[in-house]
Amino acid sequence: MPHVILLNKPFRVLTRFTDPSGRSTLADFISTPGVYPAGRLDYESEGLLVLTDDGRLQQQIAEPRHKAPKVYWAQVEGEPGDPALVRLREGVELADGWTSPAEVRRLPTPAIWPRDPPIRFRAAIPTAWLEITLYEGRNRQVRRMTAAVGLPTLRLIRRSIGPWSVEGMAPGEWRMVPAQEWHQAAARQREGTWGRHAPR
Numbered sequence: 402m403p404h405v406i407l408l409n410k411p412f413r414v415l416t417r418f419t420d421p422s423g424r425s426t427l428a429d430f431i432s433t434p435g436v437y438p439a440g441r442l443d444y445e446s447e448g449l450l451v452l453t454d455d456g457r458l459q460q461q462i463a464e465p466r467h468k469a470p471k472v473y474w475a476q477v478e479g480e481p482g483d484p485a486l487v488r489l490r491e492g493v494e495l496a497d498g499w500t501s502p503a504e505v506r507r508l509p510t511p512a513i514w515p516r517d518p519p520i521r522f523r524a525a526i527p528t529a530w531l532e533i534t535l536y537e538g539r540n541r542q543v544r545r546m547t548a549a550v551g552l553p554t555l556r557l558i559r560r561s562i563g564p565w566s567v568e569g570m571a572p573g574e575w576r577m578v579p580a581q582e583w584h585q586a587a588a589r590q591r592e593g594t595w596g597r598h599a600p601r
Contacts, residue, residue, distance in 0.1 A: 403455035403580045404436050407565050410450045411572035412516050416442050427452070430573050439463050440538055440562075447516070448473075448559035449567045458580055461587065462562060465537040468590065469563040470504075473533045473543050474511060476520065477552040481507060481529050485550040489533065493549045497539065500546060504534035513558065514572055520555040528555060563587070 408430060410416070416438050418428045427438070427450075436452040439462035453459050462469060489505045508530040522528075531552075533543055544554045560566055564586035565578060 403453055403458060404433055405455070405458070405578050405580050405583070406431060406433060406436055406452040406575050407567070407570070407578055408450045408452060408575040409567045409570040409572050410442055410447060412447050413444055415444055416450060431575060441540070442559060443541060443544075443557070446557040446559065447572065448557075449562055449565065450559075451562055451565065453580070455580060458583060461583070463538065468536045469587075470561070471535050471538065471559060472561040472566075473535070474508060474513075474558045474560050475531045475533055475543055475547055475554045476528055476556040477531060477547050478523075478526055478528055478555050479552045480527050481531060481552055485552060486531075488550050489531075489546055493546045495539070495542075495545050495549060500539070500542065501535075501537050503536075503546070504532075506532050508532045516556060532560075 408427070410427075411425075414425045414427065414429070416427065418426050418431075420426050424444075431452060433452075435454040437454070437459065439451045439453055439459040442448065442450050451462055453462075486505050486507075489503055492499045492502055510530055520528075531547070533546070535542060539545075543557055547554045558567075560568075564582050570576070
């Protein structure tokens, strides 16, 4: 049976198992041999990372052509107006081309773990939370998208990938899940219903 691990990756942890510079890595949290990350999550981003020893599953999760929804919570600097939200939804031009349409909505301040160190606050500039659902996976995509519409990302959390989320997991916590959950969700996606099934 393949191993599938869901990790709530903390802030400033590399998405690999070694680092010659001595920074924190996945090895500080995961000791299961033979598992590797399915996709990336920035050093300064937090949230869900899937690790597995199943190469086929790893590819399905990481490759945009499978259109697995990835949900991010982004705390941005500034006040998101309708024009910025429309641009994010319809696609933003980045250095490597236009982004695909995304699902974007304002989010009430979520009840989440504190970050250490906390984000910088500037009294004269408000912050807001956005929920952004992507179906592609470019490098630092959410940060680049929000910056392109004048809303720099201060904190970024990946809440879910496909059927799985970090709900109920503290930073650094992980749990095993059956690979079958992914395959069942992918089958629903082929029927056009993946997005209507809440991740667990």
